[in-house]
Amino acid sequence: MTNTLHRYSEHYAIHPRPEPPPVDDDFIVFAMATRGVNDDDLVEKYRTFARLALAHDPVNLGNASKGGLYRPEPALTPLAHWRREARPNPDRLLTEIDGPTTMAAVFRRRQDMDGFVRDLAAADLGVSINVSAPVDAAAACCAAAGLARHSVEYSVGFEGRLERLPERTVLEISTMCGHGMIAHTLVRKLLDWVKEARRTPADAARYLCRFCTCGVFNPARAEALFARARADRPERGSSAGDGSASRAS
Amino acid sequence: MRIDEYRCVGCGNCIPVCPMGAIAIDPHTGRARVNRDECVECHTCYRGMSKEHLFPPAVRAVRRLARAFRFRFDPEPDICPTDALTPEELTWPRTVRRAFSDPLVPHESTGIHGRGTAEVKTNDVTGRVKEGEAGFVIEFGRPGIGVRFREIQEMTRALAALGVEFEQQNPVTSLMTDPRAGTLREEILDEKILSAIVEVKTGLEQVPAILRHVREVSRRLDTVVVVGVSTRCAPDGSERLGSILKGEGYATYRGKTNLGLGRVTRQEVAR
Numbered sequence: 001m002t003n004t005l006h007r008y009s010e011h012y013a014i015h016p017r018p019e020p021p022p023v024d025d026d027f028i029v030f031a032m033a034t035r036g037v038n039d040d041d042l043v044e045k046y047r048t049f050a051r052l053a054l055a056h057d058p059v060n061l062g063n064a065s066k067g068g069l070y071r072p073e074p075a076l077t078p079l080a081h082w083r084r085e086a087r088p089n090p091d092r093l094l095t096e097i098d099g100p101t102t103m104a105a106v107f108r109r110r111q112d113m114d115g116f117v118r119d120l121a122a123a124d125l126g127v128s129i130n131v132s133a134p135v136d137a138a139a140a141c142c143a144a145a146g147l148a149r150h151s152v153e154y155s156v157g158f159e160g161r162l163e164r165l166p167e168r169t170v171l172e173i174s175t176m177c178g179h180g181m182i183a184h185t186l187v188r189k190l191l192d193w194v195k196e197a198r199r200t201p202a203d204a205a206r207y208l209c210r211f212c213t214c215g216v217f218n219p220a221r222a223e224a225l226f227a228r229a230r231a232d233r234p235e236r237g238s239s240a241g242d243g244s245a246s247r248a249s
Numbered sequence: 250m251r252i253d254e255y256r257c258v259g260c261g262n263c264i265p266v267c268p269m270g271a272i273a274i275d276p277h278t279g280r281a282r283v284n285r286d287e288c289v290e291c292h293t294c295y296r297g298m299s300k301e302h303l304f305p306p307a308v309r310a311v312r313r314l315a316r317a318f319r320f321r322f323d324p325e326p327d328i329c330p331t332d333a334l335t336p337e338e339l340t341w342p343r344t345v346r347r348a349f350s351d352p353l354v355p356h357e358s359t360g361i362h363g364r365g366t367a368e369v370k371t372n373d374v375t376g377r378v379k380e381g382e383a384g385f386v387i388e389f390g391r392p393g394i395g396v397r398f399r400e401i402q403e404m405t406r407a408l409a410a411l412g413v414e415f416e417q418q419n420p421v422t423s424l425m426t427d428p429r430a431g432t433l434r435e436e437i438l439d440e441k442i443l444s445a446i447v448e449v450k451t452g453l454e455q456v457p458a459i460l461r462h463v464r465e466v467s468r469r470l471d472t473v474v475v476v477g478v479s480t481r482c483a484p485d486g487s488e489r490l491g492s493i494l495k496g497e498g499y500a501t502y503r504g505k506t507n508l509g510l511g512r513v514t515r516q517e518v519a520r
Contacts, residue, residue, distance in 0.1 A: 003352070004505065006391070006475045011502035023503070034371045038514040065353060072327065073299040080301070081324050121510060128371045128511035135491070138506035148486035150509030151369040151378060153386070153479035156460065156499040160467035160474040164394050175392045179352040180443045181293050184393045185265035189326065198323060207327050211266070211297040213352050 003178030004028045004104070004132035004216050005155045008171040012157045026176075026221045027113035028132040029053070030104040031125065038126045039100060045125045046097045052119045053105035054090055056112040061093055062215015064102040069093060070209040070219070086206050093215075108220040110137055118145045169229050173222050177212040186211075194226045201226035250288055250295060252281045256333035258308045262326055263294045263334065268443060269395050281333070289395055289443045290343070291350035295334040298327055305331045342436045345398075349420065350443035366419055366446050369479040373511040377416075379481050383456045383490060384416075386477035387463055389470070390444035396472040398424075399438040401445055404474075405431030407466045408449055413459070416448035453480065453489060457497050477505075 010020035031049045033039040046063075053061055062068040069088035073080075097103075107113045113131065120129055131138040135152065142149050158165070165171060166184040169191065174182045190204040199207075205222035252263070252272070257280040264272045264281065271287035272294065274280065308330055315322050324330075339347055347354055368386050369378055378384040387404065390396030401421065409415075409431030415422045426432050451459055456478060467474040480490040494501045 005386075005477050005503070006388075007503065008392070009502070011500050020502075030370075032367070032370050034367070034374050034511070036515065037374050038511060040515045065355075072297055076299050076301050076328060078301060078303065080299070080328065084325065117508065121508075125510070126512050126514035128373050129508045130370050131506045131508065132504075133506075134502055135504040135506065138504065139486070142486060142506065142508060145508075147508050147510070148484060149482045149488075149506050151372040151479060151481050151507040152488055152490070153369050153384070153477050153505040153507075154491065154494055154499075154501045155503045156476050156478055156494055156501070158473055158475050159464050160470050160472055161394070162473065165392070165473060171392065178391070180268050180350075180391055180393055181291070181297060181352070183266055183268040183270075183293070185267070185270060186326070189265045193326070207325075210299070210327060211293060213296070 003214065004030070005153065006158075006175060006178060008168070008175040010168070013168075023134055024110065025108045025224065026133070026218050027107045027110060027137065028104055028216055029107070029113060029116055029120070030102055030130050030132065031127045032102045032130070033100065033127040035100070042099060043097050045127055046101065046103045047094055048123055048125060049103045049120070050090070050094055050097065050105070052123060053116055055119070056107065056116040058105045058112070059108050059218055059220040060106040060209065060215050061090065062104040062212075063093060063097055064104070064214040066093070066096045066101070067213055068209065068215025068217065070206060072210045102214070104214060104216045106216055106218050108218065110141070114141050114144050117141050121145045121147060169225055173208065173225050176217045176222060177208075178216070179213065181211045181213055182208050182217070191226065191229050194230050195232075201230060250283050250290060250292065251335050251337055252283055253333045253335050254278065254280050256305050256331045257281050258305055258312060258331055258333075260312070260324070260330060262324070262328060263298065266294050266298060266327065268293055268393050269441075287441065288346075289350040289441050290339060290347035291443050292336060292347070292353075295336055296353070298329045298334065299325070300332045301328060301330045302332050303330045342440055345424070345437050345440050346442055349445050366416075366448060368448070368477070369505070369507050371511060372479075372481060372507050373509045374513065378450060378479055380483060381453055382480060383451050383453050384479040385449045385451070385459060386479070387447045387449070388444055388475045388477075389447070390442065390472050391475055392473070394473045395441050395443055396445065396470075397439055397441050398433055400470045400472055401447065402431065402433045402438060403470060404463070404466050405433065405447055407431070407462060408447070411459070411462060413449040413451055416450065419446065419448045421445050421447050453493060456490065456493050460497065460499065
């Protein structure tokens, strides 16, 4: 899923610090079948994938054709403005799996991803399994599971009219939905609301999570980024919009 | 997408939700309107916002009253209170907007959701990119800028001039009238979409030249381009691509790793 490949971090700044801080709270594992090759008994394969993931405390779980753990609600009452249930519903996600799609699980801890990958290797579902994460973490995960990497795809960064991109925190949050369903403007609005104490970082992360249709948005990382912005820690480096969103050149 | 004038109460919640910034309140009517030229038909507003189905005249009355007393109502930011967002029946060529912008619509050419490409996600069963080869995934319009096909064509023509091979199982390739020249269908060139991916394959030794070319062309475009490069690893999991990219100064921090767990499970194929 290219929608998980280009998640922005300081490593993609034009002038990153010599050792940018690692992204140690965002690990995605996904499953995808190929038509006519390994798409037999697919519902059960994908349900097994989801059940195994749930045993490792995922922060999000998604079915690319139905949605993630957090969804918009089609029929709220005005009381929602005062009290709104925001509990994820993994049972619905499991029962909704009905055929070809891409399944994804998002973890905030390396050891959760490692444990899940070990379980997947043992389950031998036969569908393609990919890890979207820092390359070194993925390689270590493979080694821990006794697997050799089959293929690797590097994100080599952003090119073109970089001045049209927003500031770094907005990019770090919005690019967690690589399909672009999370608008920069909504992230900026919620950053303001969090700073004004009109919403908590957890609330803001949940609002955004509902817009990600395939469930790869990481609400735990988003919450941490909102909290960092509220603490008014100075942005490391300049805004992405003035050109820091590309590789060193 | 359009916004029903009767149902809209001008709350403005949908404005920041639009990834393309295509929604604004009409100062004459006090209702939200969609700029059709900028709208990419991604359905983010329609699908992503929760709904209340309230009676529009009653909501307007309450809002007028609150405004008169300068009350600051602090509503949930992701709700359309009156279900005013209304999807349109699209016709060609506008249909390409939704096909390339709404991830829940599978691409006709590949049957895959999202941007419609498999890249190396299924390389363990398709063998699409082999050892010694590099697969390029060049994506336009992301994150959150959008792109028109005319700009994508500038890149596809420039790449075609280098003699690269466009991936057949790709939605942009399926819209080419002449893949050898990188020419896209004329009628779609001014259509705006959220993002699209062009895929080409070369030998590993051509990686620096292709990336330099992509960078040069990207500077002429009015959008942002993100690039992914992939390869097949050796049986021990090692590969040469990472060091080539590092040598050229590219970021190699993040990536997607195919674990090689895919295999033929359909009995008729296995036989």
